[in-house]
Amino acid sequence: MSDADIIVVGAGAAGLSLTRRLLTQHQSGAPLPSVLLVEPPEGPARSAARTWCFWQEEAGEYDDLVTASWARLRITGRDGHVTTGPSSPRYKMIRSTDYTRTLDVQLAAAPSLHRLTGTVTGVADTPGGAQVTGVDCWSRPFRYTGRYVFDSRPPQRLPPARTTLLQHFRGWFVTTEEDRFDPSVAELMDLRTPQPHRGLSFAYVLPLSPRSALVEYTEFSKTLLNREAYDAALRHYTEHVRPLGALTVTSTEQGVIPMTDGDFPRRVGRSVFRIGAAGGATRPSTGYTFAALQRQTAAVAAAYRAGRTPVPPCPHARRHRAMDAVLLRALATGRIDGAAFFEDLFRGNPPERVIRFLTGRSTLTEEWAIGLGTPVVPMLCTLAELPVLPRRSPPQPRTPAHTPTSDGKDTREAPAEFPGSPGA
16 A cells, blocks of 8 residues: 555645645535655755846735736846836746745645655656655664655756756845835846856846845856855956945855756656656756746646646746757857847847747747748758757866956966856
């Protein structure tokens, strides 16, 4: 006999979302499943605090948790030219600590939920279901079986791909002594940062008040920076590119998001599935994950309630993944200039069209219009070569990366260790 109907491994955004959806009474009145949620102990296996941003209509299921939202977006080009426009739907921010705390409270009242703190060492099919093995927080071994297991842990290795870039970033939550920010406008990209070879860098500014904001330095590249390099880039930006005057850094966040055209398997056994970033919820060309994993976990819960095998769907359309593969390859090969590409994307299209494309809601007509505004020949050459390119397992990124310094020049830093994909 199974210990639970469903075992969920991992208590990040995806694991908590699925557990909540499974244990919320549906209109059908069907009995709620028994769920075992296995979460890692305090330490490096737990996801660090971070922010999740996404576009959503005015009303959303997590609106009570939204730290801030913005009705307008700004893009600043390398030449300082500013493009602004309405953000429809709104751009919203949720902090992971608020999300986790709120869902923990909601789930505390679920009678059919059991939570276990421990390190999972194995997940495998068994006759009639699947089993999870590991050691608990007191180093005692455990083995539990369930009808289905949903694993939300980041994969140990990325899947074979034709192209793999890394979106890596470090952000400062800052307060300033004078008003420096417009709380109604989110700075989605400020491209006045030193650009890496065959990639892209930009600053990302999300105001929380006239004197507070999240200021983030982001790169799309094949190699990582170390902490000192990220901080040097942020100092350069806040002191020279967009001077903020005297400021205090109140907290930080840092992460790595794989941007890959590799296929993340969502079914890895008869009764074992992967969800969230591990199940392909991350949009390859942007790194956005939160809204997609919510669609994915909603579909899983609906399938389970309907008595179907709850295979997690890929929340991104096939054609969008194909376009993402072309863009990633063109960036990685240097066929297109990343900063110029995004400048032209936002300058040459209405903001609503760009947002629909970024969120996977664009039409074929809109995508055709966007495509005509890109470097057509390099993109077509890249599209033509993709079918013949082999998929290879990406190496661990340990090579030295460039460091933007306070004068905008590049230096070389020690190798940075790959910390893995942020848990979702």
